[in-house]
Amino acid sequence: MPYFDAASSAPLHPVAREALLASLDEGWADPARLYREGRRARLLLDAAREAAAEAVGCRPDELVFTPSGTQAVHSGLFAVLAARRRVGRQLVHSAVEHSSVLHAAEVHEAAGGTLTEIPVDRTGRVAAGDVATALRPDTALVCLQSANHEVGTEQPVEEVAELCQEAGVPLLVDAAQTLPWGPVPGAWSVTAASAHKWGGPPGVGLLAVRKGTRFSPQGPKDERESGRSPGFQNLPAIVAAAASLRALRATAETGPDEAARLRGLVDRIRGRVPELVPDVEVVGAPVHRLPHLVTFSCLYVDGEALLHELDRLGFSVSSGSSCTSSTLTPSHVLRAMGVLSEGNVRVSLPYGTPEADVDRFLEVLPEAVRSVRDRLGVPTAAPEAPAGARTPEDGSGLVLDTLGKRCPIPVIELAKVIGEVPLGDTVTVLSDDEAARQDIPAWCTMRDQEYVGEHPTTGGTAYVVRRRA
Amino acid sequence: MPYFDAASSAPLHPVAREALLASLDEGWADPARLYREGRRARLLLDAAREAAAEAVGCRPDELVFTPSGTQAVHSGLFAVLAARRRVGRQLVHSAVEHSSVLHAAEVHEAAGGTLTEIPVDRTGRVAAGDVATALRPDTALVCLQSANHEVGTEQPVEEVAELCQEAGVPLLVDAAQTLPWGPVPGAWSVTAASAHKWGGPPGVGLLAVRKGTRFSPQGPKDERESGRSPGFQNLPAIVAAAASLRALRATAETGPDEAARLRGLVDRIRGRVPELVPDVEVVGAPVHRLPHLVTFSCLYVDGEALLHELDRLGFSVSSGSSCTSSTLTPSHVLRAMGVLSEGNVRVSLPYGTPEADVDRFLEVLPEAVRSVRDRLGVPTAAPEAPAGARTPEDGSGLVLDTLGKRCPIPVIELAKVIGEVPLGDTVTVLSDDEAARQDIPAWCTMRDQEYVGEHPTTGGTAYVVRRRA
Incomplete structure (x- = not known):
């Protein structure tokens, strides 16, 4: 049964499973304690931090573990804004950031901060020049995702990092979608990511803060994780998260190139879907994009009905259509891009997705779309005027x-x-x-x-x- | 190798381990998604919520899962304070609350709120009458632990809940130490707890908010967990936490009475330690206390040296002595009680602790204390005036x-x-x-x-x- 929603949550990586099991026995004690169970837990935690830091491209003492990617974003964002409060209160972010960034931005605005939203083009990409234009003397922080979670478009993070560095403004990069594929390039200040996106267990986020970044953690004081993430560490899951990330990187360096293989499968979907299904718009950047993710929208299609139809046929995908959201509004990403939101389907392939699954998807998709359109009564070649x-x-x-x-x-x-x-x-x-x-x-x-x-x-x-x- | 620090973190319960393993395969997907993996995750989450709510003594829709007990306390406390801001900003709490409460209270005070600290007697117990006296027209919230984490003393939660209810003031109960043993009694408004204290995995806290409690979650909006705990749910750990809590309650009802057995072992420690070791003060309430926890302080003893000595002998315990804290200050709990803090040892027995381990502890303790005292040069019967x-x-x-x-x-x-x-x-x-x-x-x-x-x-x-x- 093909699961094509890795961008929401990836199935547990075998290495993560193994590491989790091992550390359930070795890593349940408090790593702050001095007795042997505590020292053992501490060793596991230190080793996990080193592995994760290497994968992120930072020093171990620059990285802390949080309970989720969302909390890593929240903590990082508010700590930088607080530390730079005297400089100013302008927060610059792209229009297509993850909701964790946008909702944190709303809190900042409600508390008297100002927001500047950077638009994207029809492929979902930010122009670095627009960020440069937005910077002001009172800019406290720029937030830019490394790649978009709904359409896969990569952002010019390295270029934006450089211009932020020149301007002396910190850059927070939400790297949730790209960290599984490689470290975040460039001179970023803060990076956040989430383990369950790469096949680590849920319950683990990463927050990396480069030395020299002014950072004032908000909320109640807590001694754990350098005072940057309160609460008892979720050690077995942390160990599993770090082990699986290291395993992915090791495979990428020495094994077959899974990113390239998935990119080939996604190219097949990008090319074939418009040929097989009439009235489809494939969205997102065609080249600068995530290797495993493709999104398209089908005219005259109810997204929820299509998801149910694909689920019935054995395919799990997600959608940015309004009918699949609890608020009945279309995805803010598709809206910012100005592309069609109805009949929207996001396919994101987990590691190891068999080619045959993708072929089978392409086989069943046309009929699935047709059956949804038939039920809705799509326009014929010679339309009659409707009653309304x-x-x-x-x-x-x-x-x-x-x-x-x-x-x-x-x-x-x-x-x-x-x-x-x-x-x-x-x-x-x-x-x-x-x-x-x-x-x-x-x-x-x-x-x-x-x-x-x-x-x-x-x-x-x-x-x-x-x-x- | 006896581990006697269950109050810090308990070893994983076998039922938790089993449930965690099962839900790693079934519960990794996003429970908010409509496809089969999401629906399966949703079913697991709903079942876990029902089980946990039953153990807490509330309705499933009154309970959310958080990433830790600390975060449950923080979220609950700030949400009630915000909702009652127009009533007033006085926060009443005992002097012996967990640091998660005290550090949150500091944030409230820094933001212009007022704090009223309720003292405790020499056994660590709050007098309900002192809470009644502290209530004012501008009291926003009362925080009281169900039992103290360092000395085991139970607090008069039911009585305080009743007088809070009469005054129309919400009561937040930190039940981290007692929830393993039973539901929180009385008319509380908010309860917080932590799964790794009962043998559930780390990474799971519980936050229960009784219907009718005014509650305004702070921080960025998030759709998960009724908007009360942001971030992707740690589902396998949540399932394991709920399953192990249910198993504990089932055993308590039908099996041998583990609480009574541990209480017997703790009574033995309470009785024997002052007989075996000179100059010891056993602290905490003798009757109204946690079944598995006992704390004593040894005159003329360096707490850290004693912990190391006991660790060398195979016993893992914790301490509230200043030398074992990163800030070199004694435990605020021992301070509030006015009892000796030097040479402090907390013993908290995990479920199933063999009697023989306790006997062995009583065997080795006197020599361990003596060797530490010898190294420090304790006063003899006929002291000479020291050089100073x-x-x-x-x-x-x-x-x-x-x-x-x-x-x-x-x-x-x-x-x-x-x-x-x-x-x-x-x-x-x-x-x-x-x-x-x-x-x-x-x-x-x-x-x-x-x-x-x-x-x-x-x-x-x-x-x-x-x-x-």
Whole structure:
């Protein structure tokens, strides 16, 4: 049963399992104690720290273990902001950071700090020049992920690190997605990562703070982990996390190149999906990207229904579609990129994914998409005007009322009616679905129609589209 | 090799080990995902929450898992304080709370809150009446441990819960030490606990918040664990924690009474140690106490040396002596109780401790204490005046200069010289060791001498003792 959601959580690496078992017996005691069980635990902890530091590319005394990647981000971010409070309170971050960064940024803003969001292009990539432009005398911190968790696009971390260093501004890199593949390049100040993304156990994050970075841990004092992560260390899991990371790096150096192999499989998906499935947009950078991750969106498809269909067929994937989120809003990453969010599928291959699984996925995907579209009634070649369409009395063009209907219905209705609109005339879609704001412009781009704009209307928003094709 | 420090961290319970192994394979995926691996993880998480809630004595939706007991305390405390900010900012806590409570209280005070510390008697117990007296219209929260982690004394939680309920003030109970033995009694509002104290794995804390408690989680937003504990759940460890807690409760109900058996062994230590070792003070409540924990302090003994000696003999214990702390200050618990801190030993027996191990401990302890005392040169029956003693020119009594000497030397020198002091006259001990402030008065209590008081002096503090016996 193929599991294609490694970017959420990877199955436990065999080395992690083995190390965890061994350290359950050796590493349950308090490493701060002086007796033999404590000294044994201490030795394990020190060895794990050295291994993890080597993989991160820092000194052991620059690295602490936290209970999660999220907590590593939170602790690192607030400690730097506090230490630089006298310099200023501007926090610069990309629009496509992980929610752990964005939610921490919200707290900073609520406490009187200022935020500057760096936009991304249609592939999800930040321009280093935009970061340079955003820096001010009161910039306290720049946050930039090493690669995006939803679309796989790599960010220009090394370049941004260099310009931050020149400006004397610290850079926090969320390396959760790339650390399994290699150390974070460049002159970063703080790096955060999460073990369960590389096949380590859950319950372990890494927080590395380069010497010379001003750092004031917030929250209650605690002696453990250099005062940077409170609470009793999760030692068996820490040992397992470090051992599996070291094993991955050792394999990468001496064994077959798994990254290259997965990149080949992902290239196959990137190339074949648009050939096999009509009306698909593959998103994310085509070259500068994670080796194991590919994301695409399918027009006229309900993301949740497609996930269920793929799950029924034995494939576990995730989605940034609004219908798969508890808040019914599309992924902020897809929104920042301006790409289609409906029918969104993220495939992220775990280490060792068999080629046959990918081929089988490509075999079943077209039928899965078709069956979801059939159930929704996708537009045919010769569309008839749907019941909701009416010509307004003032002659300003067709109005399509989709109020109360959820993604992907508004776009489906629009596609059905566009054939009725005279070339050069407009159609106005009324919708109260948050996804429409993103998907109607994205549909226009894909269909070469002109997106005129939006304005508020009773009970929702009116999206105006001019027929060009 | 007997491990007698269960109160720091208990060895992994066999049920925890088994459950951890099983859930490594079943529970590594994200429980928020809709595919089969996610649903499987969700089922495990839900079952663990039900089991843990039953053991705590609350509803499953009142309980969340945190990465540690420390984080459960921090999150619970700040969320209640924030929710009651309009009522007031007084935080009431006992003087013998765990450092996680005290350090969180310091943060509250630094942010403008007020603290009221409830003293304890010589057994380490809070008087409920003192809590009642401390309550004010602006009391935001009362924090009280269920039993003390250093001396085992149980606190009147049920009584305090009742008076808090009458006053409409929430009560946070740190139940880390008692949850292994039973649910927290009474009408508490918030309870925190830590799995590695009952033989669960590290990396799991419990935070229970009774319905109706005003609660505003602080820090960045996060969807997991009802927004009360950010970061990816440590599911295998959570499953193991819940399974082992349930197993303990099941054994307690149907199997042999392990608490009673351990209580018998601890009674033996409490009774025999003062018979076997001269100049010992057994501390903590004799009846209302944890079943598995006993603490005593040995006059004229260096705690760290005694710990090393016991470790060499195969016994792992901990200590609240200043020389075993990184800050060179004695335990705040022993200080609040006003008992001797030098030569302090805490014995806390894990489940299943063999009787023979306790007997062996009682066999080796007297020689271990004697050898440490011999190395330090303990006072003999007919003491000679030590080199540092001199009679001051103003005729105000003997002055003993122990500046620069660490615990237990100042008390040893005092004991050596007291025979030289005429009955009714005073001896003044000069010391810059923090432990002297606690141990000189404690020595006076043990030796029926009068402790007159202290005053600052050049390079330290002068402690005045009047010879009575």
